[in-house]
Each structure stands twice: as structure tokens, then as C-alpha cells.
Amino acid sequence: MTQNLALGIDIGGTNTAYGLVNRRGEILEKGSFSTKKHTQLEDYLSTFANTLLPIIEHHGIEKFSGIGIGAPNGNYHTGEILFAPNLPWKGRIPLSKFISEKCGLKTVLTNDANAAAIGEMTFGAAKGIQDFIMITLGTGVGSGVVVNGRLVYGHDGFAGELGHVIVHENGRLCGCERRGCLETYCSAGGVVETAKHLKPNYPDSILLKTDSENWTAKNIFDGALTGDDLALKVFDETAKTLGLALANAVAFSSPKKIILFGGLVNSGPILMTPLKTYFENNLLAIYKNKVELIPSALPENDAAILGASALAW
């Protein structure tokens, strides 16, 4: 019997999304469960197995090639998650081994953004592109770097952590315990933090109708849609920091495209317009007007699920 199915899993700091995928890259079934609520790893693994086992049993385990997982700080070489600042479980977690034991299928793990890059390369905006960078803007900021048509893992499997490039020395405290990481400015939480910093200058902002402790990135986006000055300034500041970091990344690998995905990218031109301006302004002359900065061509989450599933073939 042909093994023509795989499970693709995208573990995010908030939710874990899964998809049943065939060899043509069609997602036949998908869903998600909470990551954050499972503070105990054992509980999370139980929910994981209880969600996926019925799908595996329904189709027949013999039809499955395996399970592919994208996770923050996931290591392709060892199958472990290591010291992921945005996950509830600390230290070194041999996730591939655990899931493989629970579900009875070969399980392959990589960085969540690397999985998204593989998805984009196989099915999305990076088809046929040899050199590109994938940036994921969500609970965290992740990246997958592709050079000469191959994902860059580095000598230890941990390459491509652009969310933890230090962009402002002695800046905001990051979950990784250092200061000034890109993630502290350009993740969903970073955007809210920027809004809180700027609010004293915007006493008339409609955002102030809500207690700032309850703000989300979505609130700021909704505010920006109404033309609120504070909300627009927040997107401008976010674009400024991200534009500089991406221009610096170009000096490294000179990609043909930078593909952005994740919740913040859904803000559309409110983020992308100022981002393109700051990005171009910060590029070294030899790179100007050569690098396409575009949103993912795949529906949200699908790139990561599809990429993760591709790991299993």
C-alpha cells in the first residue's frame, strides 16, 4: 500500500495547528489546539496524541509516511526543542521521540520558520527560487534562510534565528533573557509594547478607550484601519525596525525574495507600505530595488503545515 499521507504540525507559542496532507500538497483536513494552556509537557503530549490518533486510525496507519513538525527552536539534527522562549516548557525536549512513541509514526522536526520556508519553496511564492528568506511574524519572530536552494541549518541545526538578532542595544528584555532582539519589537507582543510606549504622546487616540493592559496587535491594527494616529505610528515604528533588520539580512545572503507571513502580515499595506520604504532606504546601493519583499502566497498557517508535512516524505 502506498504511503500517500502525512501529518504536518505547526507548533506556535499560542496554538498548535495540524493538517492531513497528501503528496500533491493538498490539505485534506486541518485543525488546531492550544499550546499555551498546556503548561505541563505531558498534558500537551496527551492532547497531541488524542487529537491525531483518531485521524491516523481513521485513514489507517499504513497509509502514513510520517509526521513532520515545525516548532520554535526545533532542531532538525537532534529532533529536540531547545530552550524555546515562547513555549511553556523549558530546557531540552526530545519532541520527535515522544511524538513518535505516542503516535507510532516516524516523526521529523525542524524550526517552525524553516518548515514555513520549505512549504513556500514547495508550494508557494518561492517555487524555483534558489535564494530567499522566510520571516514569520507571530507570537515570536522566526526565520528560515534558503541558500542555493537548500535550507541553511548551520553546523548544529540552529541557523536562521533572525528574531533574535539584537537590533537595539540595551533595548527591550526578550524571552531569551537578552535585550533588544528583533522579536521584542516586531512580534504581536512587541507591537503592543510599542503602542504602550507611545501612548503618552497620543492622548486622543481611540485605542485609549480600552485599558492598555488588554491591548492586542489586532486592536492596534483595527485602530490603524480607522486612521488613528497612535496606531499608525506603531506600525510605522514596527516597519522601521523590521526594515532595518531585513536590510541587514540582505547583506548576509543577498536573497531574491523576502517572504513574510504570520498574523502581522495580514495588516496588509498598513505594515507593508512603510516596511518597503524603510527596507529600501536601509539597503546598501548594490542591493537596492533588487529584492522582492512580499507576503506569503499561501493561506495563513498552511505554509508551515505544508512545509512540516514535506519533512515526513
Add this chain to the structure above:
Amino acid sequence: MTQNLALGIDIGGTNTAYGLVNRRGEILEKGSFSTKKHTQLEDYLSTFANTLLPIIEHHGIEKFSGIGIGAPNGNYHTGEILFAPNLPWKGRIPLSKFISEKCGLKTVLTNDANAAAIGEMTFGAAKGIQDFIMITLGTGVGSGVVVNGRLVYGHDGFAGELGHVIVHENGRLCGCERRGCLETYCSAGGVVETAKHLKPNYPDSILLKTDSENWTAKNIFDGALTGDDLALKVFDETAKTLGLALANAVAFSSPKKIILFGGLVNSGPILMTPLKTYFENNLLAIYKNKVELIPSALPENDAAILGASALAW
């Protein structure tokens, strides 16, 4: 007759070094001439040809495989030097073509730091290493990035310009017309600039016996050797900026080694000791104590000459 000789050329902002190299990587003959003094490209090309043609004629042109050149902003794909801020000639220079016409030999060009990386990979501290970064600290700051055992050229041949990563927003004006590039702090000129900035705080420094307009990086180094506080502070500041930039580079490609070379590296522990401390302090936890930060194993300039010569085979 076997073509068992090549010419390796290292074009720097100050001098152009050349070497006659055999297939075993032995430099049989070497020398240099001024780059800076030839403000007219045609004069430079004449000096170039007048220096190399006698060597080619002496050994017989039929014994030569070709000429390999490492140059700032040199493009492997097109054979051109483009907008190199540290060279006297501006715009787009089809150097490979010019040299090939003047010398009658196949000529291949790349970035000077890429050439050094190839030299280090073939004959030096990066033998057998799949993932490393070469950093050259001289008139400018250059880099060559190796991933999966291959030099990263990027989609247009210009990857690996870490000297033009912006490390301090709105910082010092760079030759590339942007502000805050690594090169403006960690090149020979950057070191002198830092000393000038800091001198008001060190009225007793022995450096002040010389007019600061005449300071060179070598003066600062000599001062540091005597324990002069200003000079030591300059190396500490240089190490701080470089340590952060290198830690950020690790988040990109997770190299096994970072290899430094060029004039400043000859400062030995005065630079390397604080550099290692700042570098480790700025690394994300998953990379700590895993990346070797070492000086080149090849005599100064030889890595670039050897690497450039390897391009010609």
C-alpha cells in the same frame, strides 16, 4: 604542457598584493603595489599589467591557468567591481575583462573577503569545515560566508557584505553613503575615529603626544601595548561593536567557526580577549560556547592571494 601556475591578486583599498601560486598552494613569488595612488583606473591597469606581465613572460604564458582576483564589491557572476566605497574608482568597473585583455589570461573575480574564505577553506583554519564566516578587518570590513561547504554568493553574486550591516542606527557616515555600518567602527579608520571621539576623556593619554589628525590604527595598538587607558578603551569599544555584529551573524548561519584576518587582528589578545567576551555575552543561549572565534591560520594577505589563485584553476 601542464598549466600549473596561477596569479592570485588581493585588491585592497590601500595596496594590491599579488602572488604566483602553484597547484599545491605554495606562493612562489609575491609583492604589492599601491591601489590608492592610482586615482585614474587606466593608470592602475597599466601598473597592474607592468607588474604582472614580466612574471607571466618569465615563466611562459602557457604554464598559467589564469588570474584570480579578490576585490572589494567584486562580483563573481559578472566579473565587475561595483560602487566600491574604498576604491578610488567609482561606478561599475568590468575589471575581469580589462585584466584579461591586458594580460592575455582568463581572469576570475570575486569579493576580497570571499577570496580569503576560499583560501582559508583550501589551505587554512577552515579545512574540512562546512559552515564558517570569514571576516576581514582592514581599510574596510569584509566577509565571506560559507554554508554547506559552499561560498554564499546570493542571487546576484553580492552576498556577504557584513561590513555594511548597520550596527548603530544614525551612526557614523560610511563610504557607502549610509550611516552606522560596522565598517565605520571596526575598520582601521573606524578605530582611529573611535580614538578621536574618546580622547577628551583621556587628557593624560600618551597618544596625545601626536596630533590626532595623524593617528593610525597602528599608533592606537602601540599605545595599547604600553597599557595606555585611551588606547585600551578604543580596543574595548571596537570589540564591543564587533562582538555584537558577529553574535548577530551567528543567528543567521550558525557557523562552526568565525575566522578573522587583516591588520587589526595582528593586535592579538588586545582585540581578541574583549572580543570573545562581548561575542559570547551577546550570543543566544543555543549558540553559546559552540562557535570558535579565531584568527586566520595563514600569514597576513596569503589567504586572500591563495583564495584568489584558487579561482583560476
